[in-house]
Amino acid sequence: MSVSPSLPAYPGVRVRGVTRAFDGRVVLDRVDLDIAPGEFVALLGPSGSGKSTLLRIVGGIDTGAEGEIGVPGKVAVVFQEHRLLPWERVWRNVTLGLDGGRLRERAVAALGEVGLTARADAWPGTLSGGEAQRVALARALVRTPELLLLDEPFAALDALTRLKAQRLVEGLWAEHRPSVLLVTHDVDEALLLADRVVLLGDGVVAEEFAVGMDRPRSVEVPRFAQLRRRLLGGLGVDTGPDQIRTGKGSE
Numbered sequence: 001m002s003v004s005p006s007l008p009a010y011p012g013v014r015v016r017g018v019t020r021a022f023d024g025r026v027v028l029d030r031v032d033l034d035i036a037p038g039e040f041v042a043l044l045g046p047s048g049s050g051k052s053t054l055l056r057i058v059g060g061i062d063t064g065a066e067g068e069i070g071v072p073g074k075v076a077v078v079f080q081e082h083r084l085l086p087w088e089r090v091w092r093n094v095t096l097g098l099d100g101g102r103l104r105e106r107a108v109a110a111l112g113e114v115g116l117t118a119r120a121d122a123w124p125g126t127l128s129g130g131e132a133q134r135v136a137l138a139r140a141l142v143r144t145p146e147l148l149l150l151d152e153p154f155a156a157l158d159a160l161t162r163l164k165a166q167r168l169v170e171g172l173w174a175e176h177r178p179s180v181l182l183v184t185h186d187v188d189e190a191l192l193l194a195d196r197v198v199l200l201g202d203g204v205v206a207e208e209f210a211v212g213m214d215r216p217r218s219v220e221v222p223r224f225a226q227l228r229r230r231l232l233g234g235l236g237v238d239t240g241p242d243q244i245r246t247g248k249g250s251e
């Protein structure tokens with residue numbers, strides 16, 4: 001019982017009939033999901049709905065599922081925790097596991113993309129939470145991934161740092177255009193960043209929303225508020241009376 005690695009390297013992501021059970025309990029039930037090359041998809045769903053499990057299967061970290069997965073050759077993952085080795089300097093962490101020459105140069109270039117060139121020789125323990133996550137992003141970028149998997153990478157950051165990190169990711173994505181699968185709990189984060197939001201529930205893809213707003217996005221526009229209400233509704237959150245209709249200036 002395992003995911004078939006039979007599909008050759010696939011541009012974008014193709015998930016077909018993926019089922020994953022833990023101790024007989026089905027967490028993902030014949031899930032289908034496509035991500036086009038260069039597309040940014042956010043995966044939302046209640047806690048325990050299988051978001052991280054699906055990301056781990058797509059990333060080849062969880063190999064215990066049934067079904068078919070097609071992914072590109074170069075995939076990089078950023079987790080909620082930075083997972084930097086404390087005994088290696090920042091630049092070494094960025095290039096850990098890479099072969100070839102000019103590793104420091106490549107690390108410094110990637111650190112430049114996240115605004116951290118000056119911290120190349122620092123120890124991870126001296127970084128702030130936001131800086132450490134940016135180093136984790138640099139470690140992903142230096143691999144020039146065609147698919148970037150982001151598993152709640154900003155969840156532990158304070159609101160302002162988080163907003164900056166979201167803008168950074170948006171800029172990096174716009175420049176390099178990998179396909180992205182972002183697992184998040186945060187409806188606004190999904191709507192700020194994704195082309196499409198996929199709602200996971202009861203082991204299946206419950207709903208999909210094409211976001212269709214220009215970038216950079218603002219939470220202030222009516223479509224944002226509309227989509228937020230629909231997504232929260234899909235997540236089973238009661239959003240109360242319609243704030244758009246009862247709001248100031250709408251009489």
Ligand SMILES: Nc1ncnc2c1ncn2[C@@H]1O[C@H](COP(=O)(O)OP(=O)(O)OP(=O)(O)O)[C@@H](O)[C@H]1O
Nearest residue numbers: 022023027045046047048049050051052053054185
């Ligand atoms: N290695 C494992 N062994 C047993 N059960 C697991 C394992 N990994 C995940 N699960 C279970 O699968 C379900 C889905 O977990 P998963 O972490 O994918 O959900 P999630 O939607 O990402 O949740 P959250 O939003 O809380 O992070 C949960 O009930 C979890 O307990």
